[in-house]
Amino acid sequence: MLYSLVEMNRVVMAPMRLAARAGRAALASPLNPLGQTSYGKSLSAMADVFESATRYYGKPEWRIDSVRINSVPVPVTPTPVWRSPWCQLIHFRKDADVFATTQRKNAAPLPRLLIVAPLSGHYATLLRGTVEGFLETHDVYITDWSDARMAPVWLGRFDLDDYIDHIRRMLTELGGGAHVLAVCQPGPPVLAAISMMAEDGDPALPASMTYMGSPIDARRSPTVPNKLSEERSFDWFEQNMIHTVPAPYPGMLRRVYPGFVQLASFMNMNWNRHVDAHWKFFNHLVGGDGDNAAKHREFYDEYLSVLDLTEEFYLQTIQRVFQEHHLPRGIYKYRGERLVKPSVIRDVALMTVEGEKDDISGIGQTQAAHDICTGIPKEMRTDYIQPGVGHYGVFNGSRFETEIAPRVTQFTRRFTKREAEDAAAKR
Structure with a gap:
């Protein structure tokens, strides 16, 4: 209604x-x-x-046409390279001929970076500044999630475990040794996906994972949204936050969190x-x-441009991430059967980034990744708290551009080099 x-x-x-x-x-x-x-x-x-x-307000355009590399403007084309009914993987493809003129002879390819955008109400274009911050130094890809009101009911469900499956498929598309950057909401499912990849010995395992302003453990420094999630019962969210898509949208009759x-x-x-x-x-x-x-x-x-989330994805996120805290408690079960074990990750470097004034994911919630990824050596971990910024300042704005993005770039370069040295040693 x-x-x-x-x-x-x-x-x-x-x-x-x-x-x-x-x-x-x-x-x-x-x-x-x-x-x-x-x-x-x-x-x-x-x-x-x-x-x-x-x-x-409909879905915004990317409005990213070029990037300046070594003072040369290089044309950029956002190109879908993989898709499902629920997401497409966008590659910010640089013009190969112009890009070649900016590089030294025999220079190594730019490290591949998968930015996992949040599925929490806004379109992936909200991370336009994040993409621009890494275009010069990385080969950038981003998850572009679909609007549930545009998904006909015959497509079936899309839940939190389906989200995890999508992350694995996209990492497989990129190939081993890429880098993953999860912004806010994707933190727990991305960590779950990489945990299972590590346990399976998946060759597409990334070289590093970075979490920014993410609710890995929402019990720490709880914010207003965190407290609301715990004060209200699961039934309250189901009865008050879920609504039916009306005509004439393609997804009419689908139950969504608008x-x-x-x-x-x-x-x-x-x-x-x-x-x-x-x-x-x-x-x-x-x-x-x-x-x-x-x-x-x-x-x-x-x-003001927003999309809808499927009922099952939203409610599972509320329950598993914000009410029962499955991942930090070590009880997250993929498909209700397979226990997710972050402690098995050993060869993926870990970086966490938080904002001092974040009022959505409080201080310590993202840092919790270090406590549950106990198998990662100390020398492969980095934690950074950015002074003076709130939630959006962690991935957008002047301090992101001048202080956060360069630190993440330094981190990914270090482990791109390590990946290359390991591959050479194996040969």
Whole structure:
């Protein structure tokens, strides 16, 4: 019912959005003298804020066309190289001819990096800054998860263990010796996938794994979302957070955790900050400050674009990760049968990154990976806490670019070199 009401509201608001857009266009006309007055500018700004706040935001574009390597702009094309109904693996393919001109003769290929984007409400494009931060130094791939409301019910279920299967398949696609970077939500399932690969002696095992702002053990430094997950019963989440996709979406009748519910939860955590941001946006528009207005649009065009999660994936994540803490307690069973053992990992280097002010994954939650991956030698571990940043600052923004990304790059280079030396020794 809630989903249908939201869709009805969107339809009802459509004429008002069109009217606001038309009014804004009329006020922007150089033939309209009212548009040049303070009153006219305020009216135009009000229409702009209203239209942008009530608009339907679809999946954003990557908008990554090139990367600068040794002062040379190298064209980049986001290209799907593997896909399933639930995800596609995007390769940010560099133009081979131009890229070759930036490299020394006989230079080693760039290390392969799989960025595992969160499946928690936003599209993978939220990690655009993360991708850009590694394009110069890595051969970058990213998981681009599908929107459950676009998945017909005949496709069947997609749960937490299916997510683990997808990680293994994509690592197999990349081949052994790649590097994995899991941002936020993917931490536990990625660690579970690599644990099973290590136990199986899988040749596609990565050389390193990095976890950033991830709830490996959500019992540590619990944040508001963590506390909510434990205070509410599993039945409460099932009864209040799950809704049915209405027509005309391809996934109609599928039970999902809607993206708009997740978005509302995120915005309520920092409601005053969002209200203040829109007030500043209004003033920037009135004052003709195009640069700051454009920055606001860029952020919220991405932030307000959300996707739905399948019922089974969401509820299993709530139960196994946030309520019962299966992985750190050593009781996670893949498909209910196979016990996941992070302690068997020995040849995969481990790095954890946390933000000092993270209000989603508190300090210590990501570091917990070191405590459960007991088989990894001390010299193959790195832990870093970034001062002064919150959750999003761990994988986006100026401090990510200047302080976090270079540390991760140094880490992956060290173990890319080790992988190459081991391979040479075997030959």
